[in-house]
Structure formats: C-alpha cells, structure tokens
Amino acid sequence: xxxxxxxxxxxxxxxxxxxxxxxxxxxxxxxxxxxxxxxxxxxxxxxxxxxxxxxxxxxxxxxxxxxxxxxxxxxxxxxxxxxxxxxxxxxxxxxxxxxxxxxxxxxxxxxxxxxxxxxxxxxxxxxxxxxxxxxxxxxxxxxxxxxxxxxxxxxxxxxxxxxxxxxxxxxxxxxxxxxxxxxxxxxxxxxxxxxxxxxxxxxxxxxxxxxxxxxxxxxxxxxxxxxxxxxxxxxxxxxxxxxxxxxxxxxxxxxxxxxxxxxxxxxxxxxxxxxxxxxxxxxxxxxxxxxxxxxxxxxxxxxxxxxxxxxxxxxxxxxxxxxxxxxxxxxxxxxxxxxxxxxxxxxxxxxxxxxxxxxxxxxxxxxxxxxxxxxxxxxxxxxxxxxxxxxxxxxxxxxxxxxxxxxxxxxxxxxxxxxxxxxxxxxxxxxxxxxxxxxxxxxxxxxxxxxxxxxxxxxxxxxxxxxxxxxxxxxxxxxxxxxxxxxxxxxxxxxxxxxxxxxxxxxxxxxxxxxxxxxxx
Amino acid sequence: xxxxxxxxxxxxxxxxxxxxxxxxxxxxxxxxxxxxxxxxxxxxxxxxxxxxxxxxxxxxxxxxxxxxxxxxxxxxxxxxxxxxxxxxxxxxxxxxxxxxxxxxxxxxxxxxxxxxxxxxxxxxxxxxxxxxxxxxxxxxxxxxxxxxxxxxxxxxxxxxxxxxxxxxxxxxxxxxxxxxxxxxxxxxxxxxxxxxxxxxxxxxxxxxxxxxxxxxxxxxxxxxxxxxxxxxxxxxxxxxxxxxxxxxxxxxxxxxxxxxxxxxxxxxxxxxxxxxxxxxxxxxxxxxxxxxxxxxxxxxxxxxxxxxxxxxxxxxxxxxxxx
Numbered sequence: 001x002x003x004x005x006x007x008x009x010x011x012x013x014x015x016x017x018x019x020x021x022x023x024x025x026x027x028x029x030x031x032x033x034x035x036x037x038x039x040x041x042x043x044x045x046x047x048x049x050x051x052x053x054x055x056x057x058x059x060x061x062x063x064x065x066x067x068x069x070x071x072x073x074x075x076x077x078x079x080x081x082x083x084x085x086x087x088x089x090x091x092x093x094x095x096x097x098x099x100x101x102x103x104x105x106x107x108x109x110x111x112x113x114x115x116x117x118x119x120x121x122x123x124x125x126x127x128x129x130x131x132x133x134x135x136x137x138x139x140x141x142x143x144x145x146x147x148x149x150x151x152x153x154x155x156x157x158x159x160x161x162x163x164x165x166x167x168x169x170x171x172x173x174x175x176x177x178x179x180x181x182x183x184x185x186x187x188x189x190x191x192x193x194x195x196x197x198x199x200x201x202x203x204x205x206x207x208x209x210x211x212x213x214x215x216x217x218x219x220x221x222x223x224x225x226x227x228x229x230x231x232x233x234x235x236x237x238x239x240x241x242x243x244x245x246x247x248x249x250x251x252x253x254x255x256x257x258x259x260x261x262x263x264x265x266x267x268x269x270x271x272x273x274x275x276x277x278x279x280x281x282x283x284x285x286x287x288x289x290x291x292x293x294x295x296x297x298x299x300x301x302x303x304x305x306x307x308x309x310x311x312x313x314x315x316x317x318x319x320x321x322x323x324x325x326x327x328x329x330x331x332x333x334x335x336x337x338x339x340x341x342x343x344x345x346x347x348x349x350x351x352x353x354x355x356x357x358x359x360x361x362x363x364x365x366x367x368x369x370x371x372x373x374x375x376x377x378x379x380x381x382x383x384x385x386x387x388x389x390x391x392x393x394x395x396x397x398x399x400x401x402x403x404x405x406x407x408x409x410x411x412x413x414x415x416x417x418x419x420x421x422x423x424x425x426x427x428x429x430x431x432x433x434x435x436x437x438x439x440x441x442x443x444x445x446x447x448x449x450x451x452x453x454x455x456x457x458x459x460x461x462x463x464x465x466x467x468x469x470x471x472x473x474x475x476x477x478x479x480x481x482x483x484x485x486x487x488x489x490x491x492x493x494x495x496x497x498x499x500x501x502x503x504x505x506x507x508x509x510x511x512x513x514x515x516x517x518x519x520x521x
Numbered sequence: 522x523x524x525x526x527x528x529x530x531x532x533x534x535x536x537x538x539x540x541x542x543x544x545x546x547x548x549x550x551x552x553x554x555x556x557x558x559x560x561x562x563x564x565x566x567x568x569x570x571x572x573x574x575x576x577x578x579x580x581x582x583x584x585x586x587x588x589x590x591x592x593x594x595x596x597x598x599x600x601x602x603x604x605x606x607x608x609x610x611x612x613x614x615x616x617x618x619x620x621x622x623x624x625x626x627x628x629x630x631x632x633x634x635x636x637x638x639x640x641x642x643x644x645x646x647x648x649x650x651x652x653x654x655x656x657x658x659x660x661x662x663x664x665x666x667x668x669x670x671x672x673x674x675x676x677x678x679x680x681x682x683x684x685x686x687x688x689x690x691x692x693x694x695x696x697x698x699x700x701x702x703x704x705x706x707x708x709x710x711x712x713x714x715x716x717x718x719x720x721x722x723x724x725x726x727x728x729x730x731x732x733x734x735x736x737x738x739x740x741x742x743x744x745x746x747x748x749x750x751x752x753x754x755x756x757x758x759x760x761x762x763x764x765x766x767x768x769x770x771x772x773x774x775x776x777x778x779x780x781x782x783x784x785x786x787x788x789x790x791x792x793x794x795x796x797x798x799x800x801x802x803x804x805x806x807x808x809x810x811x812x813x814x815x816x817x818x819x820x821x822x823x824x825x826x827x828x829x830x831x832x833x834x835x836x837x838x839x840x841x842x843x844x
Binding site for chain 1: 550551553554556557558559563564565566567568570571574599602603604605606610614669672673676677680683684685686687787788789790792796797800803804805
C-alpha cells in the first residue's frame with residue numbers, strides 16, 4: 001500500500017511538473033460546461049456562479065449569505081416604487097472603461113428585454129433613470145421587498161462595450177444569431193476572461209484593477225468541464241485538477257482515503273420534497289385520493305426519512321421537516337419536524353379515508369438531484385408496506401419535467417434551493433401559490449388555497465423585513481399543516497480539492513467563490 | 522447512364538428526407554428544452570413565449586418543412602445549449618473526432634495485423650491460444666470499462682498520461698490539430714487505445730482466419746518446396762494476399778468508429794462530435810441533434826451513392842438491371 005501511495009504522489013508531482021504550472025494557477029474541473037460567457041443568455045445558476053468571477057452585481061452575498069454592497073455603495077427607498085442606488089466610484093471594467101450609472105441602465109434594459117431568458121430574475125422591474133454618473137433610480141411595478149436579493153445576480157455590463165459589439169440585446173434563440181457576448185466578457189470582477197473553448201477550457205486571469213481587496217492569491221483559473229464523474233475523480237487523484245465543485249457522492253470515501261485530496265461536504269440549501277396532484281383525477285383519469293389530507297399525511301408517515309438519510313445519502317444529507325433550509329429566512333425550528341415514521345398509522349389513515357390500495361405513480365428523473373433514482377426506488381416499497389399501491393415512472397429529465405409542467409403527474413419530486421433570491425418567498429410564490437398570473441409556475445399539483453395565496457400576496461408587497469418573514473413563516477406553517485408537500489432532506493453537496501489548495505470558501509448555495517480561494521505557497 | 526445517375530441521386534435525396542423525418546419523430550419524445558433554458562424564477566408566460574419564438578408550438582409538419590427548407594440552404598440554426606451556430610459548432614468538433622478515429626484505426630492495424638499473423642503461424646501454441654483468449658476481452662469488455670481501467674492505471678496510479686481533454690491544439694486554417702504538440706500527442710494515447718480495443722480484436726481475428734486459409738493454398742506449398750525462407754513466405758507472400766479484406770473492413774469501419782467514439786469521447790472529455798451529440802441529447806438541443814444526424818447520414822449516403830455509381834460504371838449489367 002505504501003508503495004502505491006508513493007507512486008501516486010510521485011505521479012501527481014510529475015504531472016504538475018510536466019504542465020509547467022506556476023503555483024498560482026487554479027485548475028478547476030467542473031461537472032459540466034458553462035453555457036455561455038453571457039450571464040443573461042441562460043437561466044442557469046451554475047453559469048451565473050462561474051461568471052460571478054468576471055461580472056459583478058450592484059450587491060452581493062457575504063460569507064454569511066447576507067446582502068452587502070458591491071458595485072452600489074448604498075440605497076434608499078424614495079417611495080414605494082422607487083429605489084435610489086448610489087454607485088461605487090473608481091471602479092473600472094476590464095477594458096479600462098469607468099463604471100457609471102449608464103452601465104447599470106444598459107444592463108437592466110438588456111436583462112429585462114422580452115427575449116432575455118433571465119427576465120424572471122428581476123420580476124418587479126419597470127424602468128430606471130440615471131440621476132447622475134453615480135446615482136440611479138430604479139422604478140418598480142409595485143411595492144416589492146426583494147429587489148436587493150434579485151440584484152445580487154444581475155451582472156453589470158459596460159454600456160459602450162455592448163454598443164460597440166452590437167450586443168445591446170440578449171441572444172435570441174428564435175432569431176438564430178450568435179452574440180459577441182457569448183464568447184467575450186468585460187466585467188468589473190476579480191478575474192478577466194482570457195480564452196473560451198467550449199467543452200475544453202475557459203481561462204480567466206486575475207484583474208489587477210479590481211476595486212475590492214483581493215483575498216485570494218490566484219493569478220489564473222483554468223476551468224475544464226469533465227462530465228464523466230469517474231474521470232473527474234481520476235483527474236483529481238492524479239493531480240491534473242486542483243478543485244471540483246462536483247465530487248460524486250459515491251466516491252467520497254475513496255477521495256477521503258487518497259493522501260492528496262480533501263473532500264468538502266456540507267448540506268446544500270436545496271430541499272428535496274414530494275408534491276401531490278390535487279386535481280379531481282389522476283393523470284390517467286382515475287379518481288384522485290390525494291385531495292384527501294389524510295392520504296397525504298399517510299404518505300408522510302409511510303416514509304422512513306432516517307433510513308434514506310443513512311443508507312442512500314450515506315449520512316450526508318440533513319433530514320428535514322421543513323420545505324426550506326434553516327439558512328433561508330422564513331424557516332422556523334418548530335416547522336422543521338418531519339412526520340413520525342409509522343406505517344401502521346399510515347395504514348389506518350388510509351383506511352379511514354377509504355383509500356387502501358390506492359394506486360398512483362411517482363414521477364422521477366434519473367439525476368436532477370443527488371441520488372434521485374435511488375431515493376425514488378426506495379420510497380416505493382416504503383409506501384406499499386403502508387397500504388399504497390405506488391409505482392415508479394422514471395425517465396430523463398427533459399421528458400419528466402415536461403410531464404410535470406403539463407400537470408400530468410400523480411406525485412412529483414422537486415428540489416428547491418430558493419436561489420438566487422435566498423428567501424422563502426421564492427418557493428412560496430413559484431411553487432405554493434395557485435397558478436395565476438406570474439405565480440405558481442411550479443405548482444405542479446394544481447392546488448389552490450385562498451388562505452395561503454392571501455398570505456403570499458401580503459408578503460409580496462410588505463417592505464418591513466420582520467413582518468414579511470412572519471407572514472412567510474405563517475405560509476410555511478400552512479403548507480405543513482395541510483401536508484401539501486412532503487419534504488425529505490436538504491441534499492448534500494460535495495466539493496473536493498487537492499492539497500495545492502489551502503483555503504476555499506464553501507457556502508450552502510453551492511457556488512465556488514475563488515476570489516476567496518488560496519493556493520498553498 | 523445519365524438516367525441511372527439521376528435516379529441514384531434522387532434516391533439519396535429521398536433517404537436524407539426520410540432520415541430527417543425519423544429524426545424529427547424522435548425529437549417529439551425527447552422532451553422540452555424550454556424548461557432547461559430559463560431560470561426557476563421565469564413565469565409561465567415567459568416560458569410559453571420562448572416556446573413560440575423557437576417555433577416549438579407549431580405542428581409537426583410545419584416544423585419539419587421549415588427545418589428541411591433551412592437545412593437545404595445550409596442553415597441548421599443556433600444551438601440552444603451553446604448559443605452558437607450549429608454548423609460552426611460541428612465543424613469545430615469534427616477534427617477532434619476524425620483525429621481520434623484515424624489514430625484508433627492506425628493503432629488497430631499496427632497491433633491487430635502482427636498479432637493475427639503470429640496466432641496463425643503458431644496455431645496451437647500456448648501463447649497464441651492466450652492471445653486468442655485475451656482478444657475476447659477486447660470485444661466483450663464495454664469500451665467505457667476499458668477506458669476507466671486505462672485511466673486508473675496510466676493516469677491515477679502511474680501518472681504517465683492525462684485522464685481527460687485534448688491537450689494544447691494548433692490551428693491550421695479551420696482545422697485544429699492536437700498532433701503537433703507534446704501535450705496533444707500524450708492526450709490522444711488513452712482514448713485511441715480505448716476506441717481501438719474492439720477494432721484490434723476484429724483485425725486480429727480476420728487476419729488470422731485469412732492467413733490460415735492462405736497458408737493452405739498451393740502457392741505457399743510451392744514456395745516452401747522451393748526453400749523460400751519462412752519469414753518471407755509469411756510476411757511477404759501470405760500476408761499480402763490476405764490484406765485486401767482487412768483494408769476494406771478498416772476503411773468501412775471508420776463510420777462505425779465515429780459512432781463508437783461517442784462513448785470514448787464522453788469518458789475522456791474529448792471535445793469531439795460524439796461528446797457534443799451526447800450533451801445535446803441530455804439537453805434536448807434539437808438543432809444540434811438534427812444537424813448531427815443529418816451530417817452523419819449524409820456521409821453514409823454520399824459514400825453509398827458514389828459506390829453505386831462507380832459500380833455501375835465498371836459493370837454495365839448493374840446499370841441495365843436498375844435502370
């Protein structure tokens with residue numbers, strides 16, 4: 001064994017020497033490629049998290065996931081609908097252009113354009129007006145408490161650069177044209193984009209003119225997507241990459257055993273839960289027993305969450321009774337108690353509701369969430385032991401999500417991280433509210449509780465933080481009392497780094513922040 | 522003759538149309554890309570609007586006709602996932618796949634032919650039986666298993682060769698090659714072996730069978746009787762006589778290797794067409810899938826049509842039979 005280890009380490013050294021790297025290059029192996037260098041082109045948190053190294057927003061999350069100033073230094077609410085932002089002075093873009101209010105206006109116009117896939121991230125925006133070079137007023141469609149949360153992920157472009165490169169409008173898939181911003185970037189962030197070869201590598205280098213104090217000691221980031229999990233692990237073990245934000249959960253023991261790799265495991269903000277069809281009929285037209293609360297409660301009592309935690313998640317998930325993680329405002333400890341695992345109780349509830357042997361299917365995808373397939377497979381016998389007749393409908397994500405969004409499922413699985421908003425308002429408005437207007441897009445079970453809607457609507461215009469969070473907690477309590485969703489856990493997230501990396505900041509939002517990463521000297 | 526050529530070309534066009542049609546039929550079952558393209562926060566109206574702009578709400582026939590009309594003009598649209606022109610995307614990936622496939626083909630000949638000869642002339646000896654047995658592994662082990670084993674041994678344990686990627690590439694016109702740089706050459710070794718493993722066995726067994734046949738023939742017996750050295754008989758006379766089918770098969774298998782490269786490219790993160798296609802499938806990136814399928818079928822149809830026409834030129838009877 002010791003011989004093998006020495007060889008392994010020698011191998012790692014050899015690779016490092018051959019590629020002739022300076023000590024400050026971070027080689028980052030991603031689980032997939034970013035979609036584009038244009039943050040507005042794609043509704044992907046993953047791409048946004050990467051591009052956050054290049055572009056910045058007016059505000060950002062600090063190490064405790066609290067909002068702090070970034071490109072804006074301050075803000076005030078002028079009236080219910082108008083917010084005034086004071087912008088940071090002395091900030092320059094990577095191309096040398098100074099940062100002014102015109103850049104903010106151009107960016108907001110671009111991201112809210114009808115063809116922008118990211119438009120939903122800034123739902124309340126109406127217009128903006130430049131007051132002077134470093135002041136801008138943003139007008140909203142109505143009173144809206146979450147503007148700052150939304151702005152954390154609205155990256156700011158340089159207005160002139162957009163004009164020069166004919167990229168003032170976001171990429172329009174329908175029109176079938178490429179955009180300059182898809183391959184080039186010009187932000188204010190800690191790193192500037194050097195090279196992008198899709199599927200092969202994206203290279204960033206440090207931007208010396210960054211306005212903030214650099215806490216990192218990286219001069220260059222080489223990002224390579226390695227989609228095959230086994231290859232990614234091998235690359236980490238052989239020292240060909242220094243870091244990955246997607247270490248396969250099943251290989252963590254092996255990474256732990258390797259002398260040069262440290263796995264970093266923590267629980268994600270993403271909470272995974274089951275939801276129920278609440279129409280009169282199931283997707284195939286048979287009568288639906290899930291309209292009866294006792295049947296939904298029976299479903300909850302039938303699940304053995306501890307077993308899933310221990311066996312399937314290998315002890316790395318966090319069993320949850322709440323549909324939001326503890327870090328999310330609105331979470332309350334007394335709501336975070338899962339229903340007791342009690343198949344007998346479940347059976348008697350079913351009998352009471354006259355639904356014994358109730359047959360339905362659970363719609364799952366293979367791997368939208370950590371170990372999704374295994375979870376769904378394990379849940380079926382648990383349910384059937386309690387008197388249900390459940391079956392599994394599993395398929396690729398693109399197909400299953402279509403069924404769900406067409407409301408053609410009996411029971412669906414969904415994971416919600418409340419990103420980028422980091423507030424329980426996200427799940428309440430998108431999942432829990434009745435499907436009407438802009439709300440309830442992920443209300444895949446077609447439920448409608450006027451009382452719940454009223455709470456959410458009240459929260460949506462409440463500008464006082466504590467009052468609003470109170471309303472949202474009340475709404476979450478309502479969800480729990482009516483067993484609308486059945487939470488499982490906060491899923492684990494696993495990163496891994498070799499011993500070249502001495503410091504890395506890992507937060508529950510699963511975004512790498514390499515402007516805080518340090519390489520061992 | 523002209524009638525025959527026109528008929529053949531019309532035939533080829535029909536095949537292409539059918540391929541596009543079948544591809545489109547499949548796309549109806551792979552799901553909806555829109556939900557993967559927008560953010561969780563997007564409203565239903567936004568989603569519907571994007572669907573309309575992409576034309577995904579149109580009836581099947583309309584989508585198909587629009588696709589064919591554009592494709593004939595060389596316009597395959599823009600990739601949903603990469604937001605890049607589809608033809609550019611494929612043209613960028615093509616060199617990587619072709620280099621890998623050629624490397625694998627050369628490797629399979631370089632290893633398969635000598636092994637075939639050895640197992641034929643030493644038939645029944647323990648090492649040739651062992652080689653025969655070992656070659657079964659080459660066909661029966663799935664190529665992704667071989668790939669992972671290679672990575673484990675040569676990248677992780679020995680640290681000799683990179684586990685992923687294509688290394689540094691050099692641009693020659695529109696062609697990007699990894700063969701001119703040290704890191705590029707090192708990177709191609711493992712994927713080429715993994716891809717060739719099946720082909721090596723095939724070549725070896727074909728050569729062996731052909732050799733056994735040829736060694737029984739009269740001219741080999743005469744050569745022996747004349748006292749020609751064994752080595753010369755085996756490698757100059759006998760081997761030459763059995764190379765024709767080997768070369769034909771290798772050439773024909775280039776198409777198969779391009780198809781097999783799908784798996785190898787995924788494991789090694791080799792930035793070729795196969796990787797592009799696999800990722801397009803998981804993302805329901807319809808323009809890329811459509812273009813890839815059409816391109817691959819075009820290659821096959823074009824070759825077949827060419828062969829048909831050449832046959833007809835050589836053999837007038839074929840012309841009469843089909844014309």
